[in-house]
Amino acid sequence: MEAKPQQQQPASASHNENVPSEEPVTLHAEGASRKGWIENNLLQEVNFDLPLTVTTPTEYDGQTFLVLDFAPGDKENPFNWSGKYKAFISLLLCLMTLFIGLATTAYSSGISRMVSDLGVSTELGQLGLFCFNFTCALAPLFLAPFCELAGRRVVYVGSYVCFSLMFIGLALGKNIATILVCRALLGLFGCVGTILVGGTFGDMYTPAHRAIPMASFSFIAIFGTVAAPIYAGFVDQALGWRWLEGIQGLANIPLMILIAIFLRETRGGVALAKRAKQIRKSTGDIRFVTHSELEAPGIKQMLHNSSVKAIHMLMTEPVVFAFGLWISFAWFLTFLFLSVIPITYQDKRGWGEGHWYHLGFALNFFQIRKYKSLTVSLQGKVEPEARLYGAMCGALWLPVGLFIYSFTQYKQLTWVGPVIGLGLIGIGIFFIFESCYSYTADCYGETASSAIAGQGFMRNTLGAVSPLFATQFFTNLGSQYAGLLLALIATLLTLIPYVLFKFGPALRARSKLASTTIQAGAQ
Incomplete structure (x- = not known):
């Protein structure tokens, strides 16, 4: 009733x-x-x-x-907390996301020496990447009920403590089974860094003030994932793969203490x-x-609703599916190139695409400025499609970068071309992430967590499987044609923000879960 x-x-x-x-x-x-x-x-x-x-x-x-x-x-209403405290909490959560992102891919830098020490195949060692992403894909489907019952603070603190403890097993593990189990649990507890943070910002910030925190979170989420190989390779060479994991575990302890002390309940x-x-x-x-x-409902019903609702929204809500497909492709590319860049540029590349996300983050302030101008002109009542201006412009760099990358793979050409292509790919991926989180949150309000969980399931599943065949994909097709195929797919998917900008209001009007307009300054 x-x-x-x-x-x-x-x-x-x-x-x-x-x-x-x-x-x-x-x-x-x-x-x-x-x-x-x-x-x-x-x-x-x-x-x-x-x-x-x-x-x-x-x-x-x-x-x-x-x-x-x-x-x-x-x-006691989180919307009424002071701006300084909100900024401090946002900083803590973004740092947590950074450390979780670094742990995602730093592992890959130590695989060669790890499998040599443990006496197993490289393919078995690469399963650690799959285990992390796969559990990171499944866990959010069942996470919402615990946030409903206990609140976000308990989930954040408990998960992050367990996340930090997993590095003990990774640093001291004597066999590959221990390593893979710890990697799976690391992804299970680490998913809070990619799933809950966006919803937490929605708990504290009105739509008019949410753009900069969401942009910062999107930047950190991507940068943490791609920046790990920059330092992890040096640590692996100097100290070994066990210290690579141990140092990460030690680095998480101060932040874990700060979060446990200062993070208040945001729901x-x-x-x-x-x-x-x-x-x-x-x-x-x-x-x-x-x-x-x-x-x-009861806990069993809540668990059922959480998992089923996320998948149901992914399958039945065009907005959720379209952006889920787009962000999944972007995440797929991230792990794909992290796997193949060390192979194709072992002798030529001095640095990779990670440096270019800074430019994407800076360019996103044009999107924020546009959104604020619309908020003023429309007296605070704006539609979620106002979040798509950055995506319609910035995400174009993804297919452009892929085309440049594919056509500059010939040996007689300088390595500068592929690096520029990878840089543009990085800018495009940033805009996809930022628009996906912001647009989905504005579209679905209180049910955005389920929508993002469904998108996260698709995204992390593709991210999990991409390293398993990345080398074979680029080797069998060739770097040129593999890049060309990806560029063509990216071109088709880049039409998504334009389609949603035109037809988004009609799609939301037909949905029982989506909102029609946003009171940007409302609490």
Whole structure:
């Protein structure tokens, strides 16, 4: 049965010093019980400090409940946190994403010496890349219920602690089985760095202020993945593959401590649930609940809904599938080139495509400026398609870079051409990632986590399998024709933002899950 909300009422506490003076505070009636008194749906008194809270009488399953919500200016509402604290939390989460991204591919630099020490084949060693990405693809499908029940903070801290501990097994493992199991668990716990961060920014920032944090996150997510070989090769040569893993584990400890100490719960619903529990305990009135408590299914149903909903949205929502396909191809290219660049440029290349993501990050500020200008001109009401301007311009560099890369692979040509091509590929991939996260978050609001989880499943699955055949793909087809085939596919996929810019509003209007417009400055 659907809940039917009625008119909202303010619920006040008689002992709260933080309630603004201009807000009406209802005092308790003479002779009222110290455990609480309800009159006209107003909470008269509780025995703990309670910020001014909005209550909405709601009919559900034949009973009337008082559903709690934040009042304007409530300091427990993550949208009302100070800008400095939000920036600090964003920095911590981006650094966590960076370290997780570095761990994804730094492993590849030590494979040669590792398989030699353990006496196994190179192909078996490369399975470590597959194991990481595959568990990273599956875990988000079941992660949402734990965030709903326990909140994001518990998931962040618990996962990151376990993530850091896995480096002990990677550094000290005596056989390949231990290494592969630890890599699989590393991906399982590390998926929070790519899945939850975007949703966390949505918990704290309004759409008008979300662009820079999302752009920073997209840049870090890609840069961390491609930057690892820059330093990992030197560490492997100087200290060995075990120290390569050990140093990464040690580097995560200070950040892990900072996150455990300073990260507060960003899901407003969790704070409201604690408030409702305190009110029920103080007043004895069980009618005070939150939206999530009123309609939350059991854990089994939540796990089923989480996994099925993510795949269902991927299969039935054109926007989710289109961007999922696009970002999956970009992630596929990232791991493909990480596997083949050391082969094709072992003697020629001095540095790779990772350096060029800085330019893509800088160019994205034109997209942010365009979005802000639309917000002002449309009085704060903008459509999600405003997030696509950067993708329509910046993502064009992906097929251009692939064409340059494929046509400059001949031995008689200088190595500069392929490096420029790889740089343009990097710029294009950045714009794909940034627009995918921002556009999906704006389109689907509260259900964006499921949409991003579905896209993450497709993306990480392709990323997992690409290293397994990358060498054979470029060797059998030749670098020129392999690059040409990828360029043609990229050209077709680059049409996606243009199609969605034109038909996106109609597609969202037909969807039961997508939003139509965004109040950019609204909380």
